[in-house]
Amino acid sequence: MRKRFGQAVRDVRAKRGWSQERMADEAGLHRTYVSAIERGERNVSLDNIEKLATALGTPIAQLFVAAEASDAA
């Protein structure tokens, strides 16, 4: 799920036309951390999931709808 969540974040970010750095700034997180999240290498906490969703202007639920839609597992 970490990978699919990361991909969902990446997709929405790309749709906004934002770089990872811009995304990190908007969410108040670190550049390298956002990178790791998108690659599914980090186990993001609820607080940071909320920060990402807020920055992206997307409800958390919708992020997971996208993530779970690509449910290969």
Next chain:
Amino acid sequence: MRKRFGQAVRDVRAKRGWSQERMADEAGLHRTYVSAIERGERNVSLDNIEKLATALGTPIAQLFVAAEASDAA
């Protein structure tokens, strides 16, 4: 959001008629940890969010639909 997420977990768990102890067993987590989550005192990680949702037989997205529906903030 932690509080509302915890409440959403608690609501679904109650609907299942499960005790926190049963819920903890099903999710592979500790009893007191589930208690803390439901009260919004823990900043749950994605991996554990997934465990809870799976145990409850609920998509993660739906858990957040419920959590964000009670959006007082």
Next chain:
DNA sequence: GTGTGACTTAAAGTCCGTT
């Protein structure tokens, strides 16, 4: 059956850099 404080340890998360 649940809430709570305290505690250890494993991992999150930051910051520096390089490719």
Next chain:
DNA sequence: GAACGGACTTTAAGTCACA
């Protein structure tokens, strides 16, 4: 612009005794 690495600080995970 993004992946990746190492070193570092902070926080979540996970458990326990007790109310």
